Amino acid sequence: MSALSRDDVAHLAGLARIDLSDAELDRMSGELGVILDSVAKVQEVAAGDIEPMSHPLPLTNVTRPDVVRPSLGAAAALAGAPQQDQQRFSVPRILAED
Amino acid sequence: MNSDLTRSSAAELAHALGSGELSSVEIVQAHLDRIAAVDADVHSYLHVDGEGALAAARQVDERRAAGEDLHVLAGVPIAVKDVLATKGLPTTCGSKILEGWVPPYDATVVAKLRAAGMPILGKTNMDEFAMGSSTEHSAYGPTHNPWDLTRIPGGSGGGSAAVVAAYEAPLAIGTDTGGSIRQPASVTGTVGVKPTYGGVSRYGLVALASSLDQAGPCTRTVLDAALLHSVIGGHDPLDSTSIDAPVPAVVEAARRADVKGLRVGVIKELGGEGYQAGVRARFDESVALLQEAGAEVVEVSCPSFDYALAAYYLILPSEASSNLAKFDGMRYGARVLPPGIDDPSAEQVMAATRDAGFGDEVKRRIILGTYALSSGYYDAYYGQAQKVRRLIADDFATAFEKVDVLVSPTAPTTAFKLGDKLDDPMSMYLQDVATIPANLAGVPGMSLPSGLADEDGLPTGIQILAPATRDDRLYGVGAALERMLLDRWGAPLLTKAPELSAKGA
Numbered sequence: 001m002s003a004l005s006r007d008d009v010a011h012l013a014g015l016a017r018i019d020l021s022d023a024e025l026d027r028m029s030g031e032l033g034v035i036l037d038s039v040a041k042v043q044e045v046a047a048g049d050i051e052p053m054s055h056p057l058p059l060t061n062v063t064r065p066d067v068v069r070p071s072l073g074a075a076a077a078l079a080g081a082p083q084q085d086q087q088r089f090s091v092p093r094i095l096a097e098d
Numbered sequence: 099m100n101s102d103l104t105r106s107s108a109a110e111l112a113h114a115l116g117s118g119e120l121s122s123v124e125i126v127q128a129h130l131d132r133i134a135a136v137d138a139d140v141h142s143y144l145h146v147d148g149e150g151a152l153a154a155a156r157q158v159d160e161r162r163a164a165g166e167d168l169h170v171l172a173g174v175p176i177a178v179k180d181v182l183a184t185k186g187l188p189t190t191c192g193s194k195i196l197e198g199w200v201p202p203y204d205a206t207v208v209a210k211l212r213a214a215g216m217p218i219l220g221k222t223n224m225d226e227f228a229m230g231s232s233t234e235h236s237a238y239g240p241t242h243n244p245w246d247l248t249r250i251p252g253g254s255g256g257g258s259a260a261v262v263a264a265y266e267a268p269l270a271i272g273t274d275t276g277g278s279i280r281q282p283a284s285v286t287g288t289v290g291v292k293p294t295y296g297g298v299s300r301y302g303l304v305a306l307a308s309s310l311d312q313a314g315p316c317t318r319t320v321l322d323a324a325l326l327h328s329v330i331g332g333h334d335p336l337d338s339t340s341i342d343a344p345v346p347a348v349v350e351a352a353r354r355a356d357v358k359g360l361r362v363g364v365i366k367e368l369g370g371e372g373y374q375a376g377v378r379a380r381f382d383e384s385v386a387l388l389q390e391a392g393a394e395v396v397e398v399s400c401p402s403f404d405y406a407l408a409a410y411y412l413i414l415p416s417e418a419s420s421n422l423a424k425f426d427g428m429r430y431g432a433r434v435l436p437p438g439i440d441d442p443s444a445e446q447v448m449a450a451t452r453d454a455g456f457g458d459e460v461k462r463r464i465i466l467g468t469y470a471l472s473s474g475y476y477d478a479y480y481g482q483a484q485k486v487r488r489l490i491a492d493d494f495a496t497a498f499e500k501v502d503v504l505v506s507p508t509a510p511t512t513a514f515k516l517g518d519k520l521d522d523p524m525s526m527y528l529q530d531v532a533t534i535p536a537n538l539a540g541v542p543g544m545s546l547p548s549g550l551a552d553e554d555g556l557p558t559g560i561q562i563l564a565p566a567t568r569d570d571r572l573y574g575v576g577a578a579l580e581r582m583l584l585d586r587w588g589a590p591l592l593t594k595a596p597e598l599s600a601k602g603a
Contacts, residue, residue: 019449041408042482052484056295056540062338076202080430
């Protein structure tokens with residue numbers, strides 16, 4: 001019922017920005033089908049007027065006074081960067097050339 | 099006090115430190131020696147920080163000598179799961195994508211350990227980003243169960259359970275999203291506690307599923323867990339979901355160890371079909387002991403628990419797919435360039451990095467979560483799962499009107515063989531069937547050893563669950579049961595584990 005085609009998985013992998021190989025796509029579409037069939041069990045529960053629960057605690061916004069406090073310096077923040085330039089993260093091009 | 103001090107409990111070590119019988123340096127060195135002797139076989143540490151731990155130990159010894167008023171656990175060393183940020187120490191989450199990453203800050207849990215004067219021995223192995231029940235999904239190879247090196251130590255926190263089981267640390271920090279503290283405790287014959295959601299800060303805990311994750315103690319005794327719980331618990335303004343209330347009186351409860359008149363509910367839906375005979379037998383004996391000690395035992399039904407696993411494996415991947423989007427090769431972690439492309443775009447670099455950096459289980463769950471959240475499927479999957487979550491929380495609420503605590507076996511089986519479930523994700527997921535409901539509802543849970551299964555001689559665990567913020571009840575019941583079981587066994591369960599040979603030193 002909830003079978004995922006190889007194309008479906010390729011599309012999802014694209015959305016998730018994971019460049020799956022052909023072998024991974026083949027394997028994963030089968031595995032995900034089995035998992036989806038099993039988790040589809042949630043659909044047996046009457047949808048009715050059950051309030052969805054996203055979190056165990058009643059969430060309220062938490063704010064703090066707007067005061068200056070110590071934070072990471074530029075060197076520490078950049079310490080794990082794959083590439084850096086002029087105290088900034090250096091990243092590959094964002095836009096196409098043309 | 100045991101002659102081999104790595105066998106001592108944290109409470110005993112704390113006492114010996116307080117009386118001047120031992121120094122922290124001696125204790126840390128003994129554990130480093132033990133690690134050097136056995137960890138080549140167990141592989142529970144991803145990183146050992148001998149120098150840092152000894153330096154912290156020397157410092158606490160000096161402060162003690164100077165007459166400073168120190169925390170009760172000051173000088174007692176600890177291991178930390180590799181999913182918590184440790185300033186200056188590598189933090190990989192068991193993933194290639196974070197290989198070599200050294201965080202510029204400490205998680206609040208780690209900051210509290212340091213403030214208490216507890217030397218950090220190292221970082222423990224785990225399933226990649228805490229996704230798994232066996233540590234076999236670690237990019238750095240599996241941890242081996244100290245009871246039988248051919249078997250899994252549970253997961254995702256198999257490393258944290260194994261270090262305490264193998265006497266490579268008296269204490270460890272684990273994290274539990276669906277059972278990752280409790281199931282490893284169960285299969286290694288140790289104690290593990292998942293506190294109430296919000297009871298321990300998640301700041302600096304690399305998120306798997308933010309509405310489920312909770313850090314907690316991995317120890318050999320209930321009292322040790324309580325002592326550690328009181329170090330790491332409490333309100334943290336850096337975590338907006340942190341509960342603004344004092345830590346429950348867990349140490350007092352553990353010392354009182356009283357169940358007289360306590361109402362104990364056996365969860366009907368957890369413990370029947372699919373549970374190994376030896377697991378059930380040891381569980382039934384533990385329940386009988388609680389009854390002998392004066393607890394009132396009744397059976398309680400939580401009908402929606404049958405849907406918990408399905409709801410969990412939609413909610414968790416959905417949250418994980420969003421949380422793990424930050425691993426994109428831009429600001430930290432690995433950056434992998436796609437082969438054969440000149441001047442690749444950021445998007446192409448992200449996709450290549452995530453393909454090379456993530457393991458199979460992480461990819462599976464990210465794609466599953468992407469699907470469950472995608473337009474057209476959201477209502478049928480993520481939306482339905484959230485409704486099931488509500489029903490599960492309602493089941494707990496109804497049950498806790500009738501009883502003070504709930505009990506079940508922790509895991510359906512004892513430790514299975516490494517490799518047995520690697521090709522069958524659903525059967526791996528079933529390991530968490532009894533532990534997941536607590537995470538969905540946010541209630542606290544403890545696993546403690548209930549004995550050895552007759553059929554394979556491996557440890558079994560009993561799980562205790564309490565209402566949110568009543569973590570103290572876990573410790574009262576756990577300590578009482580531990581004492582009665584200890585009387586029957588004559589010695590801690592772990593003394594029945596085979597000696598690890600000291601090769602690889």
